[in-house]
Each structure stands twice: as C-alpha cells, then as structure tokens.
Amino acid sequence: MIKVDGHVHTPFCPHGSTDSFEMYVERSISLGYTAITFTEHAPLPEGFSDTTPDQDSGMDLTRLTDYFDALDMLKEKYKDKIIIRSGLEVDYIEGFEHETKEFLATYGARMDDSILSVHFLQHEGKWDCLDFSPDVFHSMIGYYGSVDAIYSRYYETVLKSIRADLGEFKPKRIGHMTLVKKFQQLYPASHSFSDEMSIILREVADRDLELDYNGAGFVKPYCGESYPPLEIVKKARALGIKTVYGSDAHTANGLDQGRTDMDL
Template identity: 55%
Template sequence: MKRDGHIHTPYCPHGTSDSFESYIEEAIEQGYQQLTFTEHAPLPEGFVDSTPTKDSGMKRSLLDSYVSALQMAKKNYQNEIDIKIGLEVDYIEGFERETTEFLNEYGPLLDDSILSVHFLKKGDSWHCMDYSAELFEEMIHLYGSATAIYETYFHTVAQSIKADLGIYKPKRIGHITLVHKFQHRFPCEKNFTSELRDLLLAIKEKGYELDYNGAGAIKPLCQEAYPPIHIAQEAYKLGIPLVYGSDAHQAKDIGQGRSKMDLSLLNE
C-alpha cells in the first residue's frame, strides 16, 4: 500500500492555501492509497512561539474546523483513497503537562499522528532550530557550536521518545535528523551515529514507528532524507516500521524526495 504519513494542509499558517482536495487529487494521481494529514498542532498553552513570524502551529480555535473538514474528505473519497486524520505534535521540553492535556482532549478524534522536535530549550528560552539558516547561525553563536545544537537536539528527541504524554501520545517519531537541515552550510564536527543508534533502540523498545521524511532530500543545504539512508536501513534491521512522509506544505510537494530514498525499507 503506497502511503504518505506526513502531509500539511491549508490550515498550516506557514504553508499555502492549497485545498485538501488538491492534495488528495495529486496523491491519487501518483498512486497513493493512504494519506495522513498531520497539520502542526497548536503550540502548548503558555508557550510563546520564538519564531519571527509566530506561525509554527495552527490556531487552537481552528481545530474543530480542521477535524470536520477531514471527516468530510474521508467520506467524499472513501472509495478512492484511505484518509487519516492526524496532527504533527511538538514535543517542547517543560510543557509535557500541557501537551498531555491537549492530547487527552483531541486525541480521541485522531487516527494517526507524529511527535516532532522543532524547539530546543536553553536556559529559560526556546529556539526553533529549523526555521532558517540565519536563525540557525544565531543559535550557533548562542550555543557555542553546531555540535552543541546537535547534542541538544538529539537529547531532546530522546526525551520526546521517553516522555509520558498519556494514552494519546503519537506513535510515530518525526524527522529524527531534522537538525541536519543546514548541514552543508554549518557542518558538524562530531559523528552522532552512536546517539542515533540509541534513539532507534528507544523507538524500538517503545514499539513506535519512524517518519522516513523526504523533505530533507530536496533542501539544498541538507540533500538527504530525515533520517539518511544508512540510519533508515539500521532502523529497518531493528524491525522499526518506517513510514514515508512527504512533509508536503503544498499539493505539488506530494511525493517529494522519494527518488532519493531507499523505498524497499518502507512499511507499505
């Protein structure tokens, strides 16, 4: 079954206004049989978005409309493609209670979701690590090195895997090497193979899936999937289900990166 488990929507505040139908029709044209829409969930109550545009998550007031629109799409396309209702939920260190409360409220409405790390905590501040190369460079000055950012990122991903976020915690871990997004401009001196191996073992122990994300493969400063092929192969050997995710933020992004990935590893 050809599946895309990571797709954004017109409800994304930093995406496009492409309709659900345009995403779905593009996916059907490409031969997909199942889609999970995973819009960026609202950020936790009390958390202040540190990005310049303050648009990392959808507004909480739009959630009911989002779910209703997808319920209608499921019905309208039920004979053509299997549509799942999901969210991409941010794990933000220090906001575990608020995230759990949110999931307890909205989790029953979801079919399939992703848990991702975008924000890193340093002292009393949080920084969106993948917003832009310019902000990543600012973080290098703040953290002291790209290596320090990588260390914080992988530590935070490990926390996200282990965190108790209740019974509706997402069971798929999003783009575990997102920190590589700007690696060709800001190379990291340390090899994190051991840390990635530990993350895979933790994912395996929890029985989670792994987002095999094609977006990085088309990013000019990354040029590899999240995670890269050798890490994906290691996950496959461990028996971790890998689910392709286009991470599409516009309809034409459906299928992005697939040609640069090892498709034999996918849980399809």
C-alpha cells in the same frame, strides 16, 4: 502496491499554502497513493511563546475542530478512491509535557495517526525554532558555542520526547529525527553522532514506535538527504522499526518529494 504518505500538511497550516484539501487528495490519487495522513502542526502548548517572527508554527486552537470536521467530510467524499487519515504533527517542547498530555487527552480520539516532532530547543531560558532559517541556526551557534552543541541538545531532546509520558494518545511516529541536519552543508557537525542515534533507535524499538522517513530534506537547499538518511533507516529496520514515508508537503506540489531517492 501499497503506497502511503504519512506526513502531509494542509490549508490549515498557518505557514503553508492555500492549496485546498481536494488539491492534495487529487494529486495523491494521481500519484498512485493508497493512503495519506494529514498531519497539520498542532496548536503549541498553552503558555509556550512561539519564537518565529509571525508566531505561525502551530495551528490556532480555535480552528482545530473545523480541521477535524473538514477531514471527516473528505474521508466520506473520497472513500472509494483513497484512505484518508486524520492526524497532527505534535511538537514536543521540553517542560510542557503536562500541557501536551492534556491537549492529547482532549483531542486524541479524533486522530487516526500522528507524529511527534522536535522543532524548538531551549538554551539557558532562550527558545529557538532550530529549522526556521540558516540565520537562526547561525545565531544559535553563537550562544550554544558550536554546531556540535546544538546537535547534542537536539538529539537529547528527541530522546526525551520518546521517553515522555504524554498519555494514551501520544503519537506513535517520531518525526524527522535528524531535522537538526537541515543546514548541514552550511554548518556541518564534526562527527556523525552515531552513538546518540543508536540510543534513540533502541528507545524507539523498545516502545514499538515508528519513524517518519521524511523526503523533505532532499529538496532543502542545504541538506541533501532524507530525515533520517538511509544508513539510519537501515539500522532502524534491522531493529524491527517500521519506517513510514512522509513527504512533509506544505503544498500539493510537494507531495512525493524525495521519494525517488529513498529506499521504499
């Protein structure tokens, strides 16, 4: 049986754990995985200011070569036990497409696999990391005007990420496409946004991209479902879109999270 985790973070994550690469790999092997992709948060684009308190949403650019070198050694060490892929989770930040394209042109050849995600949204010049905390999301409601307005902006931005020209090394997998629902039990939207998601899925299918089928939402206290949920996954598969399980683990113990509740 082929068992893959396509979204795993690492000790290079500035807001993650200090668990070693070996801890992640050994646990993956013990859980029966045949392949994993390490997808650390890529450095944020030059000129963009991280809005999180510790400014730790992305890796420091000076550590990137060490990250890839460490993964190369890890691949060799475990080559007879598990397939290890080098990757990044790249932020799509509207208005910074050129900088992101340049970054990918420089480092893309070192990646075996990668994810394109939206975490940051802009409203009238103000940026927010929408999934950072319930408090941040609540403050966003104040100036967006409603939960629905945040959802609309999020899905609009995801669509822009799919359509963006980011060059030869643009990531082929769209990360947690319903991340905006992370706090849905606290701040529910008034409707399903099914039309917006259908447009997104058609764009993903037309470009032969993949979807990150992310289990982390199941362990988030105010979400209770995968990103995206099963009904969206079924629609994606009906369109021929490949879905790839991702634990989105930020610790070794986070590997496999949500998997038993998902259709894999």
